[in-house]
Amino acid sequence: MNKLVTRLLLGLSLLLAAQANATNLKVGDKAPNFRLQATDGHFYQLSDYLGKQTLVLAWYPMANTRGCTLECKSLVQKGDLIRQYKAVYMMASVDDLEDNQKFAKEQKADFPMLSDPTKETAKAYDVLNLVRVASRVTFYIGEDGTILKIDEDIHPKTAAEDIAANLAALGIAKAE
Numbered sequence: 312m313n314k315l316v317t318r319l320l321l322g323l324s325l326l327l328a329a330q331a332n333a334t335n336l337k338v339g340d341k342a343p344n345f346r347l348q349a350t351d352g353h354f355y356q357l358s359d360y361l362g363k364q365t366l367v368l369a370w371y372p373m374a375n376t377r378g379c380t381l382e383c384k385s386l387v388q389k390g391d392l393i394r395q396y397k398a399v400y401m402m403a404s405v406d407d408l409e410d411n412q413k414f415a416k417e418q419k420a421d422f423p424m425l426s427d428p429t430k431e432t433a434k435a436y437d438v439l440n441l442v443r444v445a446s447r448v449t450f451y452i453g454e455d456g457t458i459l460k461i462d463e464d465i466h467p468k469t470a471a472e473d474i475a476a477n478l479a480a481l482g483i484a485k486a487e
Contacts, residue, residue, distance in 0.1 A: 335437045338460060342366075342452040343435035348408055349401070349423035350415035357452065360399060365459070365483050366452040367393070367400035367474055370438045370445040374406045374414035378447065381467035383418045389471035390422060396478040397486050405430050405445055449474065451481060 336342075346356040360366045369386075371379045383402065386393070393400050403425035404411065415424045425432075433439040440446045447467075451460040459481050466473060 336450075336458060336461060338458050340458050341456050342368075342450060342458050343432070344456075345425075345427075345432040345435065347403065347425040347427055347432055349425050350408070350412045350420065351423060353423070355401065355423055355425060357456065360452075360454070361456050362454055365396070365398040365454060365478065365481075367398055367449060367478070368436075368452065369400065369402045369447075369449040369465075369470070369474075370433070370436065371402055371404050371447055372444045373404060374410045375417075378467045379404075379414075380418065382447075382465065382470045383414070383420055383424075385468060385470040385472070386474075387419055387421060389475075392471050392475035393478065395475065395485055397484045398478055400474060401425055403427060403432070403445065405433050405439070405443070449477075451477060 342357060344357045346354055348354050357366060369382070371382060373379060386400065386402070390400070401423040405427050407428045408426040411424050411426045427433050430439055430443070433445045436450065438445045438448050446463070447465045449462040449465060450458060451462070453459045460477060462477065
């Protein structure tokens with residue numbers, strides 16, 4: 312019961328916090344490097360993708376909440392649209408690894424879902440909001456490590472289609 316009340320209060324807080332701009336990073340800035348563990352047990356870091364492919368890093372507030380579930384389902388069901396590009400995508404939250412692993416399993420996530428329980432990476436990306444969870448913000452990071460686009464207008468139900476459209480608009484090459 313206590314966890315339910317906490318989630319309800321968090322949901323309300325997320326709605327209020329979403330009104331403010333989430334990040335002070337700008338297009339053209341170097342994206343902060345990170346090293347985070349994913350639901351598959353592996354560690355991922357931005358530097359692994361430099362010179363190789365675009366990285367789409369989609370921050371989300373909390374596992375098992377309505378919007379985050381819809382966003383994850385979109386990426387699972389229509390991730391093939393994103394995989395047409397020379398890009399890799401992953402979701403990230405400040406949830407602990409166990410919560411994210413359960414969430415990823417329930418949603419059949421076929422992409423890395425990163426956990427940042429220390430909130431250090433969320434702080435570096437300036438997405439940590441007033442209720443101490445990540446705001447829903449998607450970063451498009453070029454092969455050279457610069458931020459190509461920051462999308463703060465996320466539509467969870469169409470996240471995969473929107474990411475693919477943004478990759479096309481950014482001129483990201485198709486995968487070979």
